[in-house]
Amino acid sequence: MESSLPLTIDRAAGLPLHLQLAEQFRAAVLDGRLQAGHRLPSTRDLARDLSVSRSVTQAAYDQLHAEGWIEGRIGAGTFVTDVVPLQPAVRRHTPHLANPDAELLTLRPGIPYIAPAPDPGWRRAWREVSTQSPPRGYDDAAGLPALRAALADHVGRVRGIACGPENVLVTNGTVHGLRLLLTVTRQAGDRIAIEDPGYLNAVVAARDHRLEIVDVPVDEDGLQVDALTDDATAVYVTPSHQYPLGGRLPVARRNELIRWARRTGAQLIEDDYDSEFRYDVAPLPALAQLDLERVVHLGTLSKTLSPALRLGWLVASEETVDRLATFRANSGDWPGWPMQAALLAMLRDGYLDQAVRRGRRLYADRRTHTVAALSPYGQVIGQDAGLHVTLLLPDDADDLRIAAAARQAGVVVAPLSEYRRSVPGPPGLVIGYATPSTSDLHRALTILTEVLSRR
Ligand SMILES: Cc1ncc(COP(=O)(O)O)c(C=O)c1O
Known part of the structure; x- marks a missing residue:
C-alpha cells in the first residue's frame, strides 16, 4: 500500500496515536479501501511518512495483529488478512469525528465562558x-x-x-x-x-x-x-x-x-x-x-x-x-x-462569588452588544438575565432553515422551534453570548446578522 492510504495523526485528539492509526486501518478494511492480501508498509517506513516514532506504528500493528486484521509472512512483510474480524458491538472512538462542531463558532445557549488558564x-x-x-x-x-x-x-x-x-x-x-x-x-x-x-x-x-x-x-x-x-x-x-x-x-x-x-x-x-x-x-x-x-x-x-x-x-x-x-x-x-x-x-x-461577579461584568457588555446586533432583525427578549437572549422572528421565517444556513456559514445557533412542543408561537433563535471569547462573539454575530439579512 505504501502510504497510498490517507492516514492522519491528530496530536490534539486526546486519543493515543497508535489507536488512531489502528482505527483508520480497520475503517479502510471495512469500507474496502484495503483489500485482503494487500501488503502494508513496514513500521519503519510508515513511521517516517507520518513523522511519528516507530514505537507508535509498531504498537498499531501489534494491536491489529492481535485482533486478526493483519498477519506477518516471514521474509515477505505484513499483509491484510482475508478474514474480517467481528466488529465490536460498541462503536469505536473515531478521533476525526469526535466533535464535528469543533471548527464552528457556537452561540448555542447553556455554556459559560471558561478562561483558557485556570485562576x-x-x-x-x-x-x-x-x-x-x-x-x-x-x-x-x-x-x-x-x-x-x-x-x-x-x-x-x-x-x-x-x-x-x-x-x-x-x-x-x-x-x-x-x-x-x-x-x-x-x-x-x-x-x-x-x-x-x-x-x-x-x-x-x-x-x-x-x-x-x-x-x-x-x-x-x-x-x-x-x-x-x-x-x-x-x-x-x-x-x-x-x-x-x-x-x-x-x-x-x-x-x-x-x-x-x-x-x-x-x-x-x-x-x-x-x-x-x-x-x-x-x-x-x-x-x-x-x-x-x-x-x-x-x-x-x-x-x-x-x-x-x-x-x-x-x-x-x-x-x-x-x-x-x-x-x-x-x-x-x-x-x-x-x-x-x-x-x-x-x-x-x-471563589464562587468572585467567579459570579467576574461573569456578570463580562456578560453584561456582551449582552448589550448582542442585543444591539440582533435588534434590527426582530424582537430580542429575555435580556434582563442569564447567558442568552431570544430573537423572535417574523411569523413567515423558518428558524430551522436559518439555523442551518448559519451553521453553513460557521455559526451554531439554536432554533426556537427546537424547544416547542404543542403550544404554537413565533419562530426565533436562541442565542447564547457567554461561551465564545469576546472577539469570537463579535465575529459570530457579524456572520449571523449577514445570514439574517439574507433571509
Ligand atoms: C434550563 C436549564 N436548566 C439546567 C441546566 C443545567 O443542567 P445541569 O446542571 O444538569 O448541567 C441547563 C443547561 O443548559 C438548562 O438550560
Whole structure:
C-alpha cells in the first residue's frame, strides 16, 4: 500500500496515536479501501511518512495483529488478512469525528465562558484537595456535611432561602437532581406540567419516568400560572429566567403559583439554572424562599463555573432530602469526594462569588452588544438575565432553515422551534453570548446578522 492510504495523526485528539492509526486501518478494511492480501508498509517506513516514532506504528500493528486484521509472512512483510474480524458491538472512538462542531463558532445557549488558564482561586482549591487523604469509608449519601452547611449558607445569602444543612443534597447538577427527584417522588402516569417552550432535558427526564406531560404556555413573563390544571401533581418551572424565552416570573405570579400548589398539593420544581446573572434589575425571591414544603429548588455550577464539573445542589424539605438520600445510599450515585471537597474550599474562600461577579461584568457588555446586533432583525427578549437572549422572528421565517444556513456559514445557533412542543408561537433563535471569547462573539454575530439579512 505504501502510504497510498490517507492516514492522519491528530496530536490534539486526546486519543493515543497508535489507536488512531489502528482505527483508520480497520475503517479502510471495512469500507474496502484495503483489500485482503494487500501488503502494508513496514513500521519503519510508515513511521517516517507520518513523522511519528516507530514505537507508535509498531504498537498499531501489534494491536491489529492481535485482533486478526493483519498477519506477518516471514521474509515477505505484513499483509491484510482475508478474514474480517467481528466488529465490536460498541462503536469505536473515531478521533476525526469526535466533535464535528469543533471548527464552528457556537452561540448555542447553556455554556459559560471558561478562561483558557485556570485562576489562582481554582488552583488553590484543588491544591487543598490534593493535600488531604480521602475519607476512609463511604461518604454521606446526601453530600459532605460541611458542604451541605456551606451550601445552605450560600443559598440563604444569594437566593434568600432560609434553610439548614438538613435541607440540602449535593447533586451532579440540575438534571441529576431532577431525575433523582422524579424517581423517588413520582409514579408512572403522574401528570407533570412543563413549560412549553421549555428545557428539553426536563421533558426527556419526565418521559423516561413515564410521566404524563402537560404542556403549559409561557409568555414574556414566564409560566402562565393561570393555565395550570388541578390534575398536575408536579410543575417544572424556570422562574428566574424562563428557558428559553427568558421571562422573569413576577412576584404576583410566584405568589399565585405557591397558592395554587398549596391548594392542589402539587410539587413545584424550581430550576434556578442561571439566576446568578441578572443585569440592572432587582432580584426576585426564589420560589423556595416562599415555601420550602411545596418547592424543590435545583441549583447548579454549570452556568457559573463549568458544566463539566457535574456539580449542583437540591434544596427541599428535610423529609424529601431524607428520602432522596436513602435512595442514593443504595445506588451509590452521588458526586465523589474530591469534587465536593473542592467546592467546599471554593465556597469558603469566596471563589464562587468572585467567579459570579467576574461573569456578570463580562456578560453584561456582551449582552448589550448582542442585543444591539440582533435588534434590527426582530424582537430580542429575555435580556434582563442569564447567558442568552431570544430573537423572535417574523411569523413567515423558518428558524430551522436559518439555523442551518448559519451553521453553513460557521455559526451554531439554536432554533426556537427546537424547544416547542404543542403550544404554537413565533419562530426565533436562541442565542447564547457567554461561551465564545469576546472577539469570537463579535465575529459570530457579524456572520449571523449577514445570514439574517439574507433571509
Ligand atoms: C434550563 C436549564 N436548566 C439546567 C441546566 C443545567 O443542567 P445541569 O446542571 O444538569 O448541567 C441547563 C443547561 O443548559 C438548562 O438550560
